[in-house]
Amino acid sequence: xxxxxxxxxxxxxxxxxxxxxxxxxxxxxxxxxxxxxxxxxxxxxxxxxxxxxxxxxxxxxxxxxxxxxxxxxxxxxxxxxxxxxxxxxxxxxxxxxxxxxxxxxxxxxxxxxxxxxxxxxxxxxxxxxxxxxxxxxxxxxxxxxxxxxxxxxxxxxxxxxxxxxxxxxxxxxxxxxxxxxxxxxxxxxxxxxxxxxxxxxxxxxxxxxxxxxxxxxxxxxxxxxxxxxxxxxxxxxxx
Numbered sequence: 001x002x003x004x005x006x007x008x009x010x011x012x013x014x015x016x017x018x019x020x021x022x023x024x025x026x027x028x029x030x031x032x033x034x035x036x037x038x039x040x041x042x043x044x045x046x047x048x049x050x051x052x053x054x055x056x057x058x059x060x061x062x063x064x065x066x067x068x069x070x071x072x073x074x075x076x077x078x079x080x081x082x083x084x085x086x087x088x089x090x091x092x093x094x095x096x097x098x099x100x101x102x103x104x105x106x107x108x109x110x111x112x113x114x115x116x117x118x119x120x121x122x123x124x125x126x127x128x129x130x131x132x133x134x135x136x137x138x139x140x141x142x143x144x145x146x147x148x149x150x151x152x153x154x155x156x157x158x159x160x161x162x163x164x165x166x167x168x169x170x171x172x173x174x175x176x177x178x179x180x181x182x183x184x185x186x187x188x189x190x191x192x193x194x195x196x197x198x199x200x201x202x203x204x205x206x207x208x209x210x211x212x213x214x215x216x217x218x219x220x221x222x223x224x225x226x227x228x229x230x231x232x233x234x235x236x237x238x239x
Contacts, residue, residue: 003203010191011200012058012110025054028112031181034159035115041152041159047145048121052129052177056109062206065104068097069209076100078173080132090213098225099173103214105200106192106226108164108178113185116177119145136176146176153234162233171224182233192226194218 008014018026027035035051042049067073068085075083075096085093108114116131122141123129136142152158160183165175197218201208208214214221 003199006191007196007199009112010110010188010196011105012056012061012107013200013203015055015057015112018055018112021051021054023051025051025115026112027054027115028181028184031113031115031160031184034161034181034183038152038159038161041157042119042145042148045148046121047119047148049117049145050120051115052118052131053109053116054114055112056107058104058110058200058204059206061102061107061110062104062204062208065097065101066207066209068101069093078133080134090210094210094213097210098171098221102172102225103197103221104208105197106222108180108185108188111185111188113181113188114164115179116175117145117179118142118177131175131177133174133176142177149179156234164228164232166232169229180233186233189228192222194222 003011003013005014009017015026017028019029019032020026021032039049064073068075071085075085077083077096078099083096085096088096102108118129118131118135119142122145129135134140136146149158149161153162160181161179162182163176163178164180164185165172165178168174198215201211
């Protein structure tokens with residue numbers, strides 16, 4: 001079964017709408033241009049704003065998801081402690097993984113509008129990046145960068161970038177490092193639906209682990225872990 005081009009891009013099955021950036025990263029062109037401008041502003045403020053992760057394909061997200069569901073990749077709780085999935089019911093395993101990992105097809109990283117960032121000038125060469133709460137909290141190496149970004153976002157001078165996961169709403173854990181280019185991503189958010197996801201999963205030959213459990217409560221999962229409040233990017237979110 002084939003997927004319509006627009007839906008294929010939305011779910012990470014197609015990357016033809018993206019441009020290449022240094023380091024093997026990819027974004028949509030308007031998002032790439034906006035990030036370049038934000039990076040220049042950051043440099044003027046003394047930060048080396050670098051992308052840790054940008055576009056992620058459906059296949060890559062599926063490998064991450066299935067690896068965690070099978071116990072081949074670690075899953076952590078809010079205290080960065082490993083979770084023993086084998087001792088959990090399927091439903092509890094699902095929600096433990098969803099705290100930090102998106103179901104394939106639902107990740108904002110599929111769109112080419114979202115990216116994870118850090119300050120390369122704040123750590124020594126060879127530093128092993130974690131993208132953890134400790135790194136971006138007070139006293140962490142990247143707190144200063146994010147305080148600067150907080151100010152830019154509040155002043156609507158962040159070139160359209162905001163944080164969809166700025167606070168804990170009982171779904172996805174806060175991710176201060178995750179930026180989204182709102183002028184594009186707000187529209188892509190509205191395109192997501194259960195119908196789109198099921199068509200995506202049906203078109204893929206590789207099995208999605210925990211799919212039966214996901215489909216039992218898919219509307220609720222979308223509401224809790226995929227949808228974000230309309231206020232996430234402020235009243236205007238101008239570029």
